[in-house]
Amino acid sequence: MTTTHTTSATQLPSVVQERQRRAKLRRNMFYLVLLAMGLVAPFVAYPVFLMKILCFALFACAFNLLLGYAGLLSFGHAAFLATGGYVTGYLLASYPGLTPELGILAGTLMATLLGVLFGVLSIRRQGIYFAMVTLALAQLMFFVFVQSSFTGGEDGLHGVPRGHLFGVIDLSSNLAMYYFVFAVFVFGFAVIQRTVHSPFGQVLKAIRENEPRAVSLGYNVDAYKLLAFVLSAALAGLAGSTKTVVFQLASLTDAHWHMSGEVILMTLLGG
Template sequence: MKAQALSASGPTAARPKPAEFIAFAVLTALLVVAPFALYPFFLATALCFALFAAAFNLLVGYAGLLSFGHALFFGGAAYVAAHAARVWGWPTELSLLAATAFAGLLGLGAGMLSIRRQGIYFSMITLALAQMGYFIALQVPFTHGEDGIQGVPRGKLFGLIPLSDDRVMYYFVLAIFLAGLFAIYRIVHSPFGAVLKAIRENEPRAISLGYSVDSYKLAAFGLSAALAGLAGGTKALVTQSATLTDMHWSMSGEVILMVLLGGMGTMTGPVIGAIFVVAIPEVLNRIGGPDFAQWMTVIQGAIFVVCVLAFRRGLIGEIAARLRRTL
């Protein structure tokens, strides 16, 4: 039980905490009733980004590895799902599975290269690899360059339930999202997750305890990429398209923003952060029109600066810290 002993001194113990469970339950209840108040299409897209952010958080929040290229897995998997569903006519579930597997394998490849260097180099390598993926996607024929893959059929769930209705699609996406989040929850609270946290807190010590740190990092990278791929594939089905936007470096930046805003290393933080980041342009459009929405990049940048300077724990992390103090 070396892993247990290591993480007990860290900020998050390996034992599941009731507070985390309550937050999870509240979130689920809210998401089940949400489509009665908000557009299901918007919500479904937001959930895809939330799963993407949660997958990203698995890597940055628990293993301490800041990937600056996660758009590669999100956008790459979106292309695979879209191509499988539209050109090969694969069933919905199989397309998603293919997207997840593709992103997972891509993640293992990118991970093998990037964990050869540590710290800041890791971030730069992932960014460069993702940029390479972006240019490849721009040039290979099946992605259709600037146009992207359009008109992707959502298909039928289990061959029976048509997913063309946005509300039905939303609940399908919610099921995927909850399954993904549960998987992350299990990973984080497993002995494997405890070792990841140990590596984040003190890598030399984890090495000296005999852990093969690189294989743990690689496994975390692969899992995170696969889940990001599941999110990307699902998003391709929701929006019925896969485009270069999802592979651009600004998407990698956006997912970092979601996790930073919500709270790195918290279970529900990335979800809340994702909903915020997705909602900001919508709200801006509503109150100020397209002129106002132009300032989106500036606002995102400002949130980055404020979060890093004054708010490093993020929204949920800050609340959690307050509660611990009063409890």
């Protein structure tokens, strides 16, 4: 009898591991199919429309990292999307010799810094209080964008040049621009997947499910939530920066509070 129980106990972990391996294999196959579809998509659909989808998909994935895995509802993510877009648009329009990847990098870094500031001010709040603080901070940024000269005020920034990627590849072609945007999306999505399937991601899930228990286990939950918030802000900024290069435009639409509401709906509908 004891031998039977021992055998069952030793077999159970192997069964679980086998199921996890098969699930991972199915997930990877699904991603490969999506990758193949993405590579051929511009030949069967309008590339500009596809690029818009990819930019907002990255924005939604960035938000889902915060809501779906850390359990934090932010009403201010439009601020990061707009910050990335405005910084990239301003730099590319003001410095013609600047290549687009450097402009996008600068916009992403600025959104990351803003994420650190927002996170420090809001991360100790919970529930609706956290959401309201992020909304207030985002509205503050909206008024900054309205009043600032470098953003073009209510007119925004127009005619942002796409330029040459690495100084070589001309992005004025929609096909070349599409594959660049697709590469940016794949990079951002890979970062998110690596994060959520890492030990860091497991801790985030534990905090989402039972924060007091995570605290009792010795985790610094505020530090974990802050890191998740900053990473989400950085990826949202990356989406905004890329979107500005695609449409050669940065406007107040991306900074408005309704954009924060739209990304919540995107995330909820997309799962």
